[in-house]
Amino acid sequence: MYEENEYLPLSGIQHYAFCERQWGLIHIEQQWVENVLTAEGRLLHHRVDDPYFIETRGDVKTVRSVPLCSRTLGIYGIADVIELYKDDEVDNYSHYSIVEYKRGRPKTDDRDEVQLCAQAICLEEMLEIKLNYGYMYYDQIQHRKKVIFNENLRERVKFIAEQMHSLYDRGETPLPEKGKRCQNCSMKDICLPKLSKKNKVKGYMNELYKEMQKND
Ligand code: SF4
Structure with a gap:
């Protein structure tokens, strides 16, 4: 379990999954260089970033820019979109789903899945619920991809979070x-x-x- 003052940004999980050194340069050395791809990604998030947005359409309630954190992973961040589905039996919005928006198309590596799963673990801890899957939305294909939060993916998230904390504590940027x-x-x-x-x-x-x- 981590204390709040030890939390690291959740966004680092995707950087680490892409390249350990990229994560170190950004999160340990505080260096950041924007290119066309990162600028497009930032603009896309800006469009869905609205902390006051709550919309109800039929049996689905949509909430945007939801703050998240996890004591077991020691991370904090923001979920783009959380959807709540109505359970007619109890007449309550008791089923949750998490959606992350990304520029481009699905990647050949697992960085997006890892980030989404980290968000899901945060939400699970905060609400004491279990999420079996979530969705990535890619602007180029304008389509959602379902991501199953299986044990392998959860273990990878935990491993990355541990590595991030270990390197961060030592102030060591990977080569x-x-x-x-x-x-x-x-x-x-x-x-x-x-x-x-x-x-x-x-x-x-x-x-x-x-x-x-x-x-x-
Ligand atoms: S090794 Fe350097 S240039 Fe290559 S992906 Fe990692 S941070 Fe980027």
């Missing part, structure tokens, strides 16, 4: 690992992914060798 994902990364100019762990040592040794030759 770059160059990959395909770097092409669209907003941090690539700061990160210098070409200096991977291996290349960094090799480059350092080459420089050292050149310096020694100069001094001979």
Whole structure:
């Protein structure tokens, strides 16, 4: 269990799932560089970000920008949309669903699913309920994708949250690992992914060798 002063931003979960170093640069070193993709994402969230929005249509009540936190994960954040479905038997809105809005299309990695599941775990803790699934809405396909909160996904969320806290406490930003994902990364100019762990040592040794030759 974490204390409130130890909570980390929930948004970091998706950064960490995409790349540990990107998370470290943003959340430990407080560096942020916007590119077209992040700007589009921010504008999309701005459109759905309305903390006073509550709408009821038929048996569904929609609430936007809901604050969330989890003591077990030690994170806090905002859910884009929470939907409440009416249970006619008890005449109450007692079934919940969580919806996250994203720019573009479904990703090839699991960063969106991991973020949504982290939000769900927060809501479960806060309301003492169980959520079996939620939805990602992608603006390019204008369609919802159902995400099942199975044990594997929950375990991954817990693992990432633990890693984030451990690195954050040590103030340690992971080293770059160059990959395909770097092409669209907003941090690539700061990160210098070409200096991977291996290349960094090799480059350092080459420089050292050149310096020694100069001094001979
Ligand atoms: S450039 Fe690559 S290694 Fe660096 S933060 Fe981005 S994804 Fe990670």
